[in-house]
Amino acid sequence: MKNRAFTLAIAAILVSVTSPAAFGAQTEKMDSYLAKGALLTKWPKERMPISVYISPGNSVPGFKDSFKQDAKISFAQWEAASQGKIHFAFADDPNTAMIRLNWTNDRTKLTPRQDEIPAGEARCIVTEVGIDSCVITVLTVAPMPGEKFNDNMLHWVLLHEIGHALGLTHSTEAGDIMFINFSDAALIRPPMLSTRDKTTLEKLYSDAVKLDFSQKGIFDEAAKLKGVSVTHDVENDTAVDAVDAHNFDKAIAIYEKLMVERPNMKLYRDNYIGTLNKAGNEAIDNQQYDTGCGYLEKAYRFEPGDVATEANLGRANLYRADHIAQNGQYAESEPYYKRALEVLPKQRADWIAQAANNYAYALMQLSRRDDARRVAATYWTEIHQTYPTPE
Numbered sequence: 330m331k332n333r334a335f336t337l338a339i340a341a342i343l344v345s346v347t348s349p350a351a352f353g354a355q356t357e358k359m360d361s362y363l364a365k366g367a368l369l370t371k372w373p374k375e376r377m378p379i380s381v382y383i384s385p386g387n388s389v390p391g392f393k394d395s396f397k398q399d400a401k402i403s404f405a406q407w408e409a410a411s412q413g414k415i416h417f418a419f420a421d422d423p424n425t426a427m428i429r430l431n432w433t434n435d436r437t438k439l440t441p442r443q444d445e446i447p448a449g450e451a452r453c454i455v456t457e458v459g460i461d462s463c464v465i466t467v468l469t470v471a472p473m474p475g476e477k478f479n480d481n482m483l484h485w486v487l488l489h490e491i492g493h494a495l496g497l498t499h500s501t502e503a504g505d506i507m508f509i510n511f512s513d514a515a516l517i518r519p520p521m522l523s524t525r526d527k528t529t530l531e532k533l534y535s536d537a538v539k540l541d542f543s544q545k546g547i548f549d550e551a552a553k554l555k556g557v558s559v560t561h562d563v564e565n566d567t568a569v570d571a572v573d574a575h576n577f578d579k580a581i582a583i584y585e586k587l588m589v590e591r592p593n594m595k596l597y598r599d600n601y602i603g604t605l606n607k608a609g610n611e612a613i614d615n616q617q618y619d620t621g622c623g624y625l626e627k628a629y630r631f632e633p634g635d636v637a638t639e640a641n642l643g644r645a646n647l648y649r650a651d652h653i654a655q656n657g658q659y660a661e662s663e664p665y666y667k668r669a670l671e672v673l674p675k676q677r678a679d680w681i682a683q684a685a686n687n688y689a690y691a692l693m694q695l696s697r698r699d700d701a702r703r704v705a706a707t708y709w710t711e712i713h714q715t716y717p718t719p720e
């Protein structure tokens with residue numbers, strides 16, 4: 330799977346849960362299967378109720394109206410099992426819903442893990458404070474052509490995927506909803522959560538289970554595990570594809586919309602800044618200075634203090650100024666040298682030195698000797714570091 334976050338740090342991960350390998354799960358005790366030493370996550374208390382959007386499946390082959398009711402019952406079963414810790418609220422707006430349930434008859438839409446044949450999947454964005462949002466996709470047809478399929482089985486899949494969307498991993502016991510496979514028995518009667526399913530949910534949502542993402546590298550570790558990818562939902566995927574295709578304006582427009590809808594998503598903010606920086610750098614490398622500086626100034630205004638943006642914006646202005654100065658337009662180059670020196674972070678002493686040096690040179694050409702000396706003196710440390718004078 331493609332890496333879909335291209336920021337410097339992993340800001341959020343999408344945990345796509347369809348196999349036990351995804352978490353390296355170990356069972357703890359007989360009465361529950363809360364994974365030990367795995368990436369534990371859950372919905373924060375403050376996010377209750379969890380808004381749920383159930384897509385109309387009417388246009389999907391195999392979909393029956395009863396599926397919608399099965400879905401509502403499935404959410405209610407987990408809510409009841411949570412002893413008041415989890416609340417769902419059905420919502421009409423897919424864009425703001427925290428859980429989106431989609432239907433498909435297209436088996437290729439699901440990602441198989443190892444030898445499994447998936448009947449559904451839950452993809453969640455997990456941040457340092459817990460689960461942010463999930464997209465559940467459920468097949469409206471049998472996982473394999475010609476296999477038996479009925480409402481009971483669909484109900485089982487719904488319960489299982491909602492379990493994942495609540496942060497549950499797989500159980501190793503066949504009687505549990507969170508067991509990795511369903512048997513023919515699932516066809517016979519409507520599925521029920523097992524005692525272990527309920528106990529595990531209760532444990533996960535008890536105050537005793539704290540999410541400790543401060544542990545160094547936990548996101549990196551999780552991302553390395555099979556079945557876990559650094560990715561996001563459809564809109565973000567579209568934006569990342571647009572960036573890959575160098576269609577930066579499209580990606581920028583998508584992120585600007587997403588950030589209005591969900592202002593707390595760090596992933597969007599990070600990818601937005603990342604996109605503006607990429608767009609800016611590429612334009613500068615193509616000598617489109619106006620365009621490049623425009624993108625980078627936007628990133629700079631959006632998140633002042635971001636060192637990478639400061640460096641890129643400084644470099645952009647430095648190159649722009651050099652380009653103008655090389656044509657002998659020394660006076661015209663001045664505002665860009667000034668801007669470069671204003672924004673370059675101290676970490677880029679080399680670029681500061683280059684900007685100061687070339688600015689001073691331009692001032693000399695303009696017979697502004699005192700100004701040139703002042704610039705050289707101000708940035709003497711950087712200049713000296715970068716262009717050591719022979720002893």
Ligand SMILES: [Zn+2]
Nearest residue numbers: 346347348509
């Ligand atoms: Zn599963």
